[in-house]
Amino acid sequence: MNPAELERIYETLAHKLDEVGQGDSELYLAKLVLLLAHSVGDVDVVEKHIADAMHGLKITE
Amino acid sequence: MRPAGRSETESLYFKYPHFDAPAIVDRNAEHTAQRVAIVGAGPIGMTAALALAKEGIASVLLDNKATFNDGSRAICIARPSFYILEQLGAIGPFLDKALGWTTGRTFYRGQQILEFEMPDSESEKFRPMYNLQQQYIEQYLWNAVSANDLIDCRWQSEVTGVKDIGDTTELTVRDPHGEYTYDACWVLACDGAHSPMRKLRGHRLRGENFEGRYVIADIQMEHDYPTIRRAYFDPICRPGGTALIHKQPDNIWRIDYQLGDDESTDDALTEDSVRRSVSLLLQEIAYQGNWELEWWSVYTANTLALDDYRDNRIFFVGDSAHIVPIFGVRGLNNGLADAANIGWKLGWVLNGKAGEELLDSYTPERRGATLDVFANASKSARFMTPNTYGWKLMRDAALSLALTHPFAGELANPRQMTAFTYGQSPAVIIDDMPLFDGPAVGALLPDHKLPDGYVSDQLGEGFTVLCFSETLYTALTSVIGRTAKGLCALNLSQYPAVFTAYSADENTAYLIRPDMHIAARWQHATPQKVIDGFQRVTFNLEEAL
Numbered sequence: 001m002n003p004a005e006l007e008r009i010y011e012t013l014a015h016k017l018d019e020v021g022q023g024d025s026e027l028y029l030a031k032l033v034l035l036l037a038h039s040v041g042d043v044d045v046v047e048k049h050i051a052d053a054m055h056g057l058k059i060t061e
Numbered sequence: 062m063r064p065a066g067r068s069e070t071e072s073l074y075f076k077y078p079h080f081d082a083p084a085i086v087d088r089n090a091e092h093t094a095q096r097v098a099i100v101g102a103g104p105i106g107m108t109a110a111l112a113l114a115k116e117g118i119a120s121v122l123l124d125n126k127a128t129f130n131d132g133s134r135a136i137c138i139a140r141p142s143f144y145i146l147e148q149l150g151a152i153g154p155f156l157d158k159a160l161g162w163t164t165g166r167t168f169y170r171g172q173q174i175l176e177f178e179m180p181d182s183e184s185e186k187f188r189p190m191y192n193l194q195q196q197y198i199e200q201y202l203w204n205a206v207s208a209n210d211l212i213d214c215r216w217q218s219e220v221t222g223v224k225d226i227g228d229t230t231e232l233t234v235r236d237p238h239g240e241y242t243y244d245a246c247w248v249l250a251c252d253g254a255h256s257p258m259r260k261l262r263g264h265r266l267r268g269e270n271f272e273g274r275y276v277i278a279d280i281q282m283e284h285d286y287p288t289i290r291r292a293y294f295d296p297i298c299r300p301g302g303t304a305l306i307h308k309q310p311d312n313i314w315r316i317d318y319q320l321g322d323d324e325s326t327d328d329a330l331t332e333d334s335v336r337r338s339v340s341l342l343l344q345e346i347a348y349q350g351n352w353e354l355e356w357w358s359v360y361t362a363n364t365l366a367l368d369d370y371r372d373n374r375i376f377f378v379g380d381s382a383h384i385v386p387i388f389g390v391r392g393l394n395n396g397l398a399d400a401a402n403i404g405w406k407l408g409w410v411l412n413g414k415a416g417e418e419l420l421d422s423y424t425p426e427r428r429g430a431t432l433d434v435f436a437n438a439s440k441s442a443r444f445m446t447p448n449t450y451g452w453k454l455m456r457d458a459a460l461s462l463a464l465t466h467p468f469a470g471e472l473a474n475p476r477q478m479t480a481f482t483y484g485q486s487p488a489v490i491i492d493d494m495p496l497f498d499g500p501a502v503g504a505l506l507p508d509h510k511l512p513d514g515y516v517s518d519q520l521g522e523g524f525t526v527l528c529f530s531e532t533l534y535t536a537l538t539s540v541i542g543r544t545a546k547g548l549c550a551l552n553l554s555q556y557p558a559v560f561t562a563y564s565a566d567e568n569t570a571y572l573i574r575p576d577m578h579i580a581a582r583w584q585h586a587t588p589q590k591v592i593d594g595f596q597r598v599t600f601n602l603e604e605a606l
Contacts, residue, residue, distance in 0.1 A: 030458035038468055 064332055064354050070131055073281050073355050074311045075196045077128045078203075080216035082236045088215060089241070097407065098123065098232055098245035100220050100258050103130055104195065105379030105396040106251035107202040111149040112404020114211040115522075118411050121243065122212055123234060125219035129199040133253065133380075134277065134358070135393035136192050136307060136315055141480040141505055142394045143187040144517065144577060145401045151205040158197055158310050161188030162288040167473045169294045171345065174463035175470035184510040186517060192288060192309050194279075195393070223248070223261050223375070230374050247407060248375040251400065256381035262372050266365035266384060268435070273446025274320045274361050275387075278335055281312050282343075282352035291346075292445075292475070294460050298341035303445050306346070313355060316342060317387075319446060320359075330359055362386035362442045364435040370424040376403050383431040386442040391434045398480070399427045405575040406488075409599065414523070414547045416600030422488035430481035441475050480505035483578055488598050490572075490581035497584055499564035499571075506577050509562045516551075516559065523547030523575055524599075526591050530554050530567035536588045548595050572598070 001009075020028045037046045063071060070077040097113055099106045102124035110120045138146075138159060146152045167175040179189035206212050215236065222233030229244045250258035259266075286308065293304040302319040309315060316339055320329050328334055335357050343352065366383040370376060379396030403423050409415035447453040463470035483489055483503035492502055500507055508517045516527075524547055528534040534552040541548050553559045554567070563571065570586030571579055572594055581594040595601075 026454055027457055027461060030454050031462045034458055034462055034469060035466070038466075 062330065062332075062357050070128060072196070073353055074313065075194070077131075077196070078200075080127050080214075082127075082217035082238065083213075083215045085238050087213075088218075088236070088238075096121070096243075096245045097247045097249065097411075098230070098243060099249045099251055100232075101250070101252035101379075101381070102126075102203075102206075102214055102216070103133070103251060103253060103379075104135070104198050104202055104393060105253075105400045106249070107199070107206045108145065108149065108397050108400035109249050109251055109378055109404050110212045110214075111151065111202070111205055111209065112401050113408050114209050115149060116405060116408025116412060117211070118408045119211040119213070120249075121245075122206070122214040123218045123220055123232075123243075124214070124216055127217050129196055129203075131356075132358070133195055134279070134315075134356075135195045135198065136309055137393070138191045138193060138198070139394045139479075140185070140187045140189050142397045143191065144505075144508075145397050147517075148401070148575075148577075149205065151202055154201040154204065155191070155193065155198075158201075159191035159193035160288040160308060160310055161191050162290065162308075163189055164287075165290040165292065165475065167292045167294070167470065168296070169460040169464060169473075171297055172464055174460065175467070175473050177474050184508075186508050186510075186515045192307055192315075194309050194311075194313065197310070198393070220252075220258065220261070223258065225373055228374070246374065247411075249378050249400075249403060249407075250375055250381045251378045251396075252381050254380040254384050256377070258375065259367070259377065259381050262375065264367055264372065264377075266367060268363065268365035268384075269439070271362035271364075271386065271439075271442050271446055272448045273442070274326060274329075274359060275317045275446075276320060276329055276335060276338065276357060276359050278316045278339055278357035279309070279313050279355040280316060280339060280352045281355055282314060282348065283312055283350055284308075284314060284348050284352075286346075290475075292473070293342075293345070294473070295457075296342065296345055298345050299338075304342055306342075318342060326359055330357070360387065362438075362446065364439055364442075366428060366431050366435075370399075370428055371420070376407075376420075376423060378403055382427070383434075385431065385434050386438040391438060395430060395434055398430060401576050402427055409523075409547070409575075414599065414601070418600040419488060419598075422483075422486050426481075426483045426486045426488065429483065429485065433481050444473065444475075480578075488574070488580065489578070490594050490598060492582065494582075494584060497564060497582075499569070499582060500579060502579050502582060504579050506571070506573050506579055507562065509559055511556055511559070516553070517577065519551050520573060520577070521549035521551070523549065524580065524595055525573045526550045526595075527563065527565075527571040527573060528552050528554065528586075529560060529563075529565045529569050533568075533570060533586055533588070537591060540588045540592060545592055545595055547599070548592075574598070 017025050097120040099122045102122045110122050113120050163179050163181045165177045181189050218234050218236045220232050221235050224231045230248050232243045252258050288308045291306040305317040307315040363384045370382045378399045385391050406419050443452050447456045459469045459472040489503045508515050534550050537550040568585045570583045572581040574580045580598045
C-alpha cells in the first residue's frame with residue numbers, strides 16, 4: 001500500500017466515523033477489526049498489531 | 062415457583078410420587094459388612110447407587126425429601142451420559158421418552174445468524190443430545206433403583222451429623238421416627254449445590270460468579286417446531302439481553318431469558334412479570350396459540366468447585382463438588398460422569414479387584430473434567446452474559462458482523478458437552494506415540510457400528526482388551542482365564558472398518574476401563590504387556606502372572 005492509498009483509507013474512515021457517530025463508532029471499529037483480522041489470516045500478525053495499537057494510549061503512558 | 066393456586070409439586074403433566082420414611086424395623090436391620098452410604102437420592106445419588114450395585118456392592122441411599130426434586134431443572138442429557146445409563150441398565154425409558162437433537166440456531170435482532178450441527182452420523186448409537194425433564198430423569202432412575210435389592214433407599218431421612226471414627230464414618234440420621242446413627246465405611250455426598258454434607262465438613266466451593274441473571278420458565282403449548290435449541294441475542298422484546306428456547310416432551314418448552322441490570326430479581330419473579338415476558342418472546346417467534354405456565358425460577362452462572370473431591374472416607378459427587386454455568390449443559394452430565402466414575406472404582410476396591418490407590422484417581426479425573434468445563438462454559442457464559450465493557454463490545458461486534466458474514470457467527474457457537482479425556486490420571490497409562498493417531502489414552506472410547514450392533518455392546522462387564530488379531534486374542538484369553546479377574550478380550554479382527562476407526566493394525570490393542578475410557582493402548586501388544594497394564598491401572602501389582 002502506497003502513501004496515497006493509505007491516505008484514501010484514512011479519509012474514508014474519517015468520513016465513516018462521522019457518519020456512524022460517537023454512539024456506534026466503537027461497535028463499528030470492533031467489527032472492522034474482526035473483518036480485517038479474518039482477511040489477514042495470520043493470528044500472530046494480528047496479535048502484534050493489536051499490541052502495537054496500545055502504544056501512546058493513556059493506559060501505556 | 063408455580064402459578065397462584067397450585068402447590069409446589071402440582072404440575073400440569075407430571076405426578077410427583079410420595080415416599081414414606083422407612084419403618085423403624087427396616088432401618089435397624091442388620092447391615093452388610095461393606096457399607097456405603099449415599100447422601101442424596103437425586104439423579105447423581107441414584108446413578109452412584111446403581112453403579113455400585115452393578116459391581117455387586119450394597120448401599121443405603123438417604124434423602125431428606127419425600128419426593129423428587131422440584132428446584133433443580135436439568136433438561137439436556139449428552140451422549141456420554143446415555144452410555145452411562147445404558148451400562149446401568151436404565152436406558153430403556155430414556156430412549157422412549159427423551160427428544161434427541163443435533164441442531165442449534167442463533168438469532169440476532171430477529172435474524173438467524175448461525176445454524177450449528179453437533180457431530181452425529183449413522184454409525185453413532187446415540188444422538189449428541191437429548192432433552193428430558195429432570196422429573197422424568199429421576200423417575201426412570203428410581204424405577205431401576207427401587208427394583209434393585211442391593212439399594213436400601215430411605216426417604217425423609219436427613220443427615221444431621223458426620224463423625225470420623227477410625228475406618229468408619231458415623232452419620233447421624235433424622236427421620237420422622239427420631240434420630241439414629243449409621244456407620245458407613247465410605248460415604249458419597251450427592252446432596253446437591255447447597256450440600257449440607259459439604260457444610261457439615263466445613264468445606265467451601267471456590268471460583269467465580271458471573272453477573273447475568275436468568276429467569277427460567279417451563280410452559281406448555283402446542284408449538285409446531287422441531288427439537289432445535291434456539292438462542293436469541295438482543296431480541297426485540299428484550300433489547301440487550303438474551304433468551305433461549307428448548308423443546309421438552311409433553312409439549313413443555315423451556316424458556317430462559319436474561320434480566321436487564323435495571324430489573325430487580327423480586328419484581329421479575331412475580332407471576333405477572335413472568336407471563337408478560339414470556340408472552341412478548343412468544344410474539345417474537347410468531348406463536349399465536351394458547352399456553353400455560355408450569356413453573357419458573359431464577360439462576361446466575363457460577364464456576365465453583367472444591368479443591369479436593371475427597372475428605373477422608375467421604376467423596377463429593379456432582380453439584381456438591383462443583384457448580385457450573387448452564388450454558389453448554391454440563392451440570393447434570395458432569396455429575397452423572399462423577400457418579401459413574403466413583404461407582405465403579407469404589408466397587409472394584411470393595412470387591413478386592415483393585416487396590417485402594419485407585420480411589421486417588423477420582424479427584425484428578427473428575428476435578429480435571431470440571432476445570433475443563435469451566436474453561437468452555439466460561440467462554441459461553443461470557444458470550445451469553447458479557448460482564449465487562451470489552452467482552453460486551455466484542456460480543457456485539459461478532460453478532461452484528463454475523464448478520465452478513467457467517468464466519469463471525471461461529472463465535473456464537475455454544476461449546477456443548479463432550480466427555481473429558483483423563484490424560485493425566487494415575488488410572489491410565491500415559492504413552493508417547495506421536496505418530497499413532499488412534500483415540501487418545503484417557504479418552505472415552507469412540508463407538509463404532511458393527512454388522513450386528515456396536516463395539517460398545519461387545520464390551521465386558523469389567524475391563525476389555527480390544528484385539529485386532531486372532532493370535533493376540535487367543536493368547537490373551539488363555540492367560541486371562543488364569544490370572545486377571547475382571548478382564549476380558551474382544552476380538553475385532555473380522556471387522557475391517559474398525560481398523561480404520563481405531564488406527565489399528567494386527568499388533569494394536571486398547572485396554573478399555575469399565576467406564577469406557579481408554580486406560581492404555583499399544584502398537585505392539587503382547588499378553589504380558591496387557592496384563593501388566595491392567596494390574597497397574599487397577600493398582601493390583603502383587604497379583605502374579
